[in-house]
Amino acid sequence: MRHLIGSVALVAVIAAAASFIENEFYLRTLFMICVYFLCAAGMNVLLGFAGQKSLGQAGLFAAGAYAVALLTTRYEVGPWLALLLACGVSAFFGILIAMPSLRVKGPSLAMVTLAFGVVIEKLVTEGSEVFGGAMGIYAIQPLTLGGVPFTMLQWVWFGLGLCLVAHLLLRNLLQGRFGRAFLSLQADEVAAGAVGVAVYRYKVLAFVIAAVTCGLAGALVAQQNQYINSDFINFHLSIFILLLVLFGGSGSLYGPLLGSVTLVIIGALVARWTWIEHFVNGALLLFALYAMPKGLAGVFGSLFRKLGLGMRSSAGAEPARIAPKLPTRSVEPGAAGSLLKADSLNKAFGGVVPAKDVSVALTEGHIHALIGPNGAGKSTFINMLTGIIRPDRGTVTFLGREITQQTVHGICDHGVARTFQNLRLFKDLSVRENVLLGQHSRMQNGFVASLLGLPKARREEAKALGKVNDILAFTGLSQYADAPAGSLAYGLQRRVELARALASEPLLLLLDEPAAGLNPQETAELGQLLVRIRNEGITILLIEHHMDLVMTISDHVIVLDYGQKIAEGTPGKIQEDPRVMEAYLGTSIEAA
Template sequence: MRHIIGSVALVAVLAAAASFIQNEFYLRTLFMICVYFLCAAGMNVLLGFAGQKSLGQAGLFAAGAYAVALLTTRYEVGPWIALVLACAVSAFFGILIAVPSLRVRGPSLAMVTLAFGIVIEKLVTEGSEVFGGAMGIYAIQPLHIGGVPFTMVQWVWFGLLLCLVTHLLLRNLLRGRYGRAFLSLQADEIAAGAVGVAVYRYKVLAFVIAAVTCGLAGALVAQQNQYINSDFINFHLSVFILLLVLFGGSGSLYGPLLGSVTLVIIGALVARWTWIEHFVNGALLLFALYAMPKGLAGVFGSLFRKLGVGSHGASALSPGAGRAAPRLPTRAVPKSASAGLLSAEALNKAFGGVVPAKDVSVLLTEGHIHALIGPNGAGKSTFINMLTGIIQPDRGKVTFLGSDITRQTVHDICRHGVARTFQNLRLFKDLSVRENVLLGQHSRMRNGFLSSLLGLPKAWREEAKALEKVNGILAFTGLSQYADAPAGSLAYGLQRRVELARALASEPLLLLLDEPAAGLNPQETAELGQLLVRIRDEGITILLIEHHMDLVMSISDHVIVLDYGQKIAEGAPSKVQADPRVMEAYLGTTVEAA
């Protein structure tokens, strides 16, 4: 609430100050700060949070500008309705640019979006019959009140209002479930899917948000100028929007404001020397990348932390962390689980000449600790990857609680109640331990996009409920004291436990653990065994891949053995230990000698 009051007060002060400015140049500079803030705010969601690099924002700016131009000049649509429709047109183009971009990432993604921007630039330049070419489109209807067009002061007021609304809405969205989901995409898409984040859907959403804000900015420029041509749309605009985010501080809610204010003022100061403007922007981009990797927001944030401004204790964020007997949040096991929680029937997978799974069939019983063992290269991790949707089997079927999940997506399988950890740690290392575990709650939260965007009570209730559950999980796993530490800063054994806690946060019915004791010392391994037994006692079924035989044999109810992609034995631990084929697989002896 204090942030909202402070933001409203700041905008009110700026609006009041603008009413006393008579110089048209200063007013236009303020207006352009608002325009570029809108561009940067959406781009910050796409780049700073979701980690998707785009060089096609000029094309989205053009979509909004030319949409409002054509609607008001050719189709005589009212300027206010045209402004709204321009945002819808930009959202459509955002989806259009996102779909092919979902198949690539990194530099390839930047190239795809750059191609989109170039195509739009050429289209508006060469399409003189529709877009006016270099001559452009004139007589665009400006916004008005009672038939009287906005004055320059009113344009500044309206721009400030839009910036305030955009900032508050995005703040609502990014400080909760959706913000964490976007950050998980940037850190590790495979791990994001495993905790229930619909990776492709959130990528598209990030592109749409960036498109709408950029299209809105373009529409405002077209309506304020009452004119638009191809000179407004060029590659330099895309680079400048990227620079706004990087220089201000990508991933910070205040970065777009710092970037737009700083760079627009610098641009105004060097405007009389047009030849130097691009040089200055390029120099600032290099400076931001090398000297300020976290931008101005990172510089000011570090300074404030040194001064102790805005710091708070962990206890304020840790309600319920000190409960005496913490319990895990769990979901009820359906009656259909009595016949078997999960069954895999004749799963096959081949990678060229390597066949890590040959007709593997497994039945997992509810309430047991199952162990999957075998020599290195036996196909254990491939088997778990097929169960969780990361790898699609060539043949076979996976059934969970009576439903076929063989071809379902990773996040849908998580939503059904299957959680996992990874052989190689896949933590979101820059996020705190608490935020990592909160991401595990993603699939269990019920606040949608609109309730999160608008900051409705339902969204905050879901956040509070998730936080309470997460604090209980942290206490259960002994991680409460590390809740606010970056996950990547912890010792390796603790990082393993954080990944386990994150999996538990999805409230699974079945927990798949891929070598959870790898890299642990004997004491940590023993503590892990005790923790797994406690998890089993909470009603969660476990399938464990592990090479520590002492751990496997001491806690497992049922052991399955793979060798060269085939199941060679299964049963009680004592039975498996005495099986000659198991001895042969591990010791290299013949069956007869074993």
């Protein structure tokens, strides 16, 4: 509430101050700050939060500008309705640019979006019959109030209002479930899917948000100028929008504001020397990348922390305690027999076959261990159970429902959680935020409720936070809740990953070598923790090379060798099995 009051007060002060400005140039500069803030705010979601690099924002700017131009001049659509429809057109192009971009990452993604921007630029330049080419489109209807076109001061007021609304809406969205999901995409897409984030869906959503805000900005410029031509749409515009985010502070809610204010004012100061403008922007981009990797927001944030003005965590750390219970979900009615069945799973990578007709049945409430020599196919088997790898043949059934072709996040939604052989934490996020991401699939607030900050979204966030605090207490991590996950000792990072998996309230927990890299004391504590988790009603499948741990806590042991199941049974039976001894010791069955 304080942020809302402060934001409204700031905009009101700027609007009041603008009413005393008579110079048209200064008013237009204020208006362009608003326009570029809208571009940067959406780009910040795409780049700063979701980590998707785009160099095609000029094309999305053009989509909004030319949509409103054509609607008002050719089809005589009213200016207000045309503005709304232009946002819809931009959203469509956002989806269009997102779909092929989902198959590529990094520099390749940037090149795909760059190609889109170049295509749009050539289209509006060469398509003179539709888009006017270099001559452009004239007589675009401006926004009106009582039938009278906006004055420059009213454009400024309207722009300030849109910026306020955009900032508040995006703040609502990014400070909760959706913001954490976007950040998980930037950190590790595989881990994001494993905690229940629909990776491709959220990528598309980030592109659409960036497209709508950029298209809205383009429409505003076209309506304010009452004119648009191909000179407005060029590669420099895409670079400038990228610079707004990087210079202001990528991933910060205040970065777009700092970037747009600073760079538009600098641009206004050098406007009389047009030859120097590109040089200044290029120099600022290099300066931001090398000297201020976190932008102006990072510089000010560090300064505030040194002065003791930094914001404290609203959640607050809890004293260490043992939670009486983990938050869990109940087994669906009618589920009978084994919790999970894998039937004749096969997988080949060229000539390497890590899974040959592997069939396993996991009993509810047991700790199952999956053991075997290195290269036996254990991790491949878990990856097939969780959808990261598709089996060539065979089926996986969970609670009587086949999940063989389900997505990674879909399998998590059903109640299967996992950890990884190599740590996949979101290291720049706090321990609490990592574990909150585990609650993503259990939270019920959708996009609209989160965007508008409705009571349902606040209730879901509070409920998830309460569950996460219980999980942190259960796993002994409460005192580290606000520390960056990547700053903890390796053994604690392993425990954070386990806590994140528990936050999805799984019925089945798959652990891929959770004791790897732990010392004997940490390994013993892990064994005790796993037994406590089993006692909470969570079934566990454990891949592990620490035989003392396996034989101590397991109810049932499965042995793989060269991708085939060679034995299974109780720990005592497995220890005496000659095939297991041969696999581990390399001796013949007779000698074993």
